[in-house]
Amino acid sequence: MPRAARRPLALAALALAVLASLPAPVTARHGPAAAHGPSRSGDLVTEDVVFDSGDRAVGGTVIAPAGGGTDLPALVLVAGSGEGVPREVYRPQAEAFARAGIVTLIYDKRGPDEGYSLFAASITDLADDAIAGVHLLEERPEVDPDRVGVHGHSEGGWTVIEAADRSPAVDFVIAANSSALPPERTQVWMNRMQLRHAGVSEPLRSRLGETLTRHIVAADMFRLHGHDPRPALERLERPFLGVAAALDRSTPPGETLRIYADALARGGHPHSALRVIDGAGHSMEPSDDGYVEAEADLDNLFRDLSPEYVRVVTEWVHGLSGVPAAGRADAPPEQDEDSQPLAPLAAHESPGVQLTAFAVLVVAFGGSLLVGAYSRLRGRPRLHPGRRTATALGLVGLAVPPLTIGYLGVIMISAGTTPGPVVAGHPLPWLALQLATLGATAAALSLGVRCYRARASFDTPAKIRLGSLLAGTAVLLPWAAYWGLFTV
Template sequence: MRQVGLLQLGGLVISATLMHTAPAAASDDALDGRWIGGFANRNTVVVLDARFTGAPAPSGTLDVPQRGESGIPLRNVSQHGRSMTFEVPGIDGNLLFEGKFVTPTQVVGSVRQGLGHSSFELIKLATVGREELAGIYGTYEWAPGKVLLVAAGQEQPIYVDYESGRTGALFALGRDEYVAGPSVSTGFPVMVRLRMVRDGSDRVQRVDFERRGKSVQALRKEFYSEVPVRYGNGDVSISGSLLLPSSPAPHPAIVMIHGSGAVTRDGLRPFADHFARNGVAVLITDKRGTGLSTGRWARATFDDLAEDALAGVRYLRSRPEIQANAIGVHGMSLGGWVAPLAAVKSHDVAFVVVESAPVMTPLEHERLRVETTMRADGHRGETIAQAVAFMDQKFDVARTGDGWDRLEAAMRAGDKAGWLPYVNAPASLESLQWNWNHVFSYDPLPVLKQLDVPMLVLYGELDSVVPPKVHKARMEQAVREMGKRQVTIREFARANHGFFEAITGGRQEQPNLGSFVAGYFEVRTDWVLARAQAAQMAGAELQN
């Protein structure tokens, strides 16, 4: 049975807001569904995300998003009338939750562990269908330049408040009411509330946007249209969306390249919106093998991904709305290897934007990343040394094909020691050797030497995945040695790998963050618009 070590009560008691409200009657199936909430502990709030079912017997699981814990089985789940109880396995004894239904969608009560006790609150989420969710998506403005984006996310709807830089997942309380919490992954305590207002045709035209205790009315505004697209790269079919600005054409354009993992166009949308609202067309796609695109992303080389991006460039050049001499490529993290490669493969690429871009081979990067991310999360030197030693062992197995059984044993030991989540543990020997033969040895420096178009490079001061003390320094050295005058390098203070305002830059704090660093979106967009203007002037001179 899994035990939760992080849920240990420190004896702090804080009353829930509605603890003294008269309980409401609840049907026998009222507990079924998804609930979010939390309890006070040691001067903080432990956020909970629970799922309950009553058939064939009451049961449930619990996620603790701040700590990356998910699927924790609950014990002794029960509901009798307006009362409910459940237990969470804990290292120092189970946590016993005893609550009452205040309303059919709200439970408050007490949580106990030994002599420690506190109060908790749970809020029931509504199930909203995909078509209904699609009706709330869009851009809303409450004053010139003050824009709210509501969009599909990788797993659930998200919002971005571009005035404050705050962003996060949205949790549905009903068809037209959504809440968000203080961080990107939590909905509790409720810090943001969105109420959708529909017109006579049932289309959302206004969002009553409540934040920091104040409410504004944001009206839907069509800054750009979204056009479904599909094009091919060899036997791979790429599906995506073209965001076309409402301003007069032709528009400069960007093909956005994904980072690592199975990422669809929805993962790129918050980063594309600011470009599109300011006159830059953006092509966002489902990475090969995800969403509606075919192929396999896990068996794609950097050359494959660069060719996918160039297929997008060719598609954009076929559109009359696009300024053909002002099409660029944009890549973040892994995309920072791919975007410059695409640019040197084709004269059709006019500029490059890379963010958190590695300037070493993936093999070197992975070994360094393990050390820097673990150090940022506060791991001790001995544990870090074990993880780095595992990386050397992993690479040796990848190179020789020998020692897979010993590597599996090391992974089991790493799971117990706490360093396994940092090392990108391979799923199979075949997968490991494929990456050794096709990915690990890629060297970006020869590509950077060939690059002959303007490039913007962004780093975050606290990035522990691509630490700027190493990668930015290497990029600056490469630029000096190659005499590149068209490269702009910028570092954002207090920014992590994804350009969120951070404290440590470690992976453990990411779920607790909720704001992009100030100026991040504007720097990117202003630089691209300047390149587009220069391209337009150059084109006019050629015509004259």
Template sequence: MQLTVKSLIRTCLGLAWVALAVLLAAPRAHADTKDGDPVRQDVSFRGGGGLVLHGTVLTRRDTPGTRSTTSPGIVLIGGSGPGPRDEYRQEAEVFARAGITTLVFDKRTVGYSTTHRDFDLLADDALAGVRLLRERKDVDPHLVGLWGFSEGGWVAPLAAARSSDVAFLITLGGSGYSPLRTETWNLGMHLRHRGVGGSFRGVLAGPAAQLMDSTGLFPAADHDPRPVLNRLHHTPVLALWGAYDNQIPPGESARIFRESLDRAGNRHVVIGFVPGAAHNGHRTTDGFDRIGGPLFHGKPLGELPPGYARTMTSWIRAVAAGHPPESRTAPAPPQAMSSIPVPGRTWWAWFLPALLCVGFAAHPLGAVLRRGPAVRPVRWLSGLGLLTVVGATLCPLAVYVAGDGAAAPVLWGRPLAWLAVQTLAIAVLVSAGVAVATVLRRHRTWGRAALLRLAPAALATIGFVPWAVWWGVLRP
């Protein structure tokens, strides 16, 4: 009898613990399955060139038996960089909660790098995503569109222009200019924010940009989006920019989008600006910060402004209902700085600095080999000239590679490294004067062959002056 009572007590205690555990777990389970929380399904599909891509399809969580019709679908095309799908989770959830089946996927790592971009290949990936959604039973195959952000603003229109399977197009922060001209504006805005002025910003948008283009170091530098937009004759387009976009020229880009799509005869183009939003459409105070939102690589992405989400989802509903909005253009907010056309590519953009380096290096190299007179001032001139040309070339290129942070610290409105290069340029001119005086004083004791060996340094010095003025190191 005593054993039976103990067993009964143990059983009751066990049931109590189970009940308590169920009660404690119930709120967590409810939070994970609350109404409107998207359902996620990991998928894999083959993109351009047969590469396997990985992504997630998000759909609205509906009460069982309530969804009787198919939904529109949308494929998200991210901006430049590695582009993992988590960066666009907020947008994907907004679309899914609105009943729009959404595919967001990790960008390819094959055929895409810092120095190589193939927009055609990225467009193939986007169209592969469209095909994946069109094959789903819960998606209307005639209502699958694209959303392209930043770099995706070049890729998504290209995909839409190539396939009638794309039912509509949304761009956010899409540029009307080439990637190189867009980047020069972007870097100029950020350098201005850091307090950089003077010749350095002009060099970045002029000679340095021309050098990047001429050497092929900048990927897809000359891609022109206008011919692509001219081919979007019937695809409804919603083109948006953050009011504080500081990475592409929003006012100029909106004008180009409008003119190009008008030229295409497209009557369903809505152009707008998201108040209080940065380049990525998220909340900001000035375009350089982000307010709230999840962290991505340790930095906040910013929250989505309510108006931004409503604008996109209501526009898609109108398209899905067969009533795409008629064309209209919202007034553009003031653009802080105009963009500057990038000089055309030319062989001498890289040949001139290379030739100067060879000329300056020839004298000290010849002296080491003991084939010429060892003139100390000429050695100083050659060394300083070589250092100046290399430094002047690398300073702006470092900003293109590493971003505006490579210009820090800033002193007297100039990057400290650029200020050092400008000081070296003045030292080159001083050394040139000393070297000329020395050669004039001693040349009577040298033969013609010895004087000819000084010719490379002399010619390099003569060429250095106009090059240094053009490159900005001898300008304020």
């Protein structure tokens, strides 16, 4: 094979080798929280509890001030997103609130075996768990049963608003770094923020952070997609505290507070308040820029809470015991960019079209490899010139589609925090896929020209193999363009 003809495939093979050598993103692993009985440690008393939510037995821990007393306010802490988030993740928050005189319940979140997974969840089930926690706290002797509320962080903000809408037992609601926008729109905004922080250029951020999400939503596989907290918030007639970190990069803080303000104006409690915590990120910890790094995990969250955040929450809760004061609304913080609604899939983007294209690519490139192997086994004349080019083209064409979807899946699942090293505005794994696609395209053109000149010497298997490769390339080009493999 001429040296010039080998260059495109060498480049494609090198690109795929670089892609395959990159480490997979690390996912935090969490074991169950260690069980322990009632205990006193310094200024706090902790007690492990089990309570029922429907047919689910929920494990939790109550943390209270060690000084005793009665008629204390109480909070149920509701976790953010994640499967089976253990209660210990939120212990630092619970201890901070308990030291300020608020009895606090933390509990283990649902997992895949209990209806919560990466692709599915029920906001009703999550809200019922929080409501069950409220009933537990109401029965405790140190708690004022008329001052038991719910506190939701991030995704938990949707849960606590729903819980208050479903049950009058919830006396007040706190949503911290939650989003007033639908989950899928919030997810895409976070993807874009993280990719921007990593140095990914526009318009590639849109391709990497949005396209696959739109397909997952259309397939009804995006967890809680379409959920809108605004109607329930508009109906809320109990005190509400919305807290937003000025540097939150996981939920859009400015847009959220503006939506909260509009919803509360339609029917909120006069003691409701909207507060901004300066110099803090999504976990309400001090931060210079608010961005979540790839190595961050749940075990290290909430270890260094912003004192201002703790003060704002605890003072507001204690203020509910007196005559309700007029609500306070801080100015919404600035955002680097606003979120955008997700466009519905066009006809050419439909699952049927995409699956058909994917199937054609597998059959065309995979079939060419099978025909080549058959010819070699039977000792028939091979596709010549260009048999090595044909083999390499088949391998690259077969590998690019699943690797492309797999990488986009990593971006979506990690919310853009693990794009890999970025070179000239392009993540290295994506750049490898782009170079592989360009190399395959150049190789297909070279193979077609050379084989056309030698067509008289081809037998039937050779013609089938060549036709499969060229047909696969003809489908690969628009498919790759749609998914952004030609986006610069």
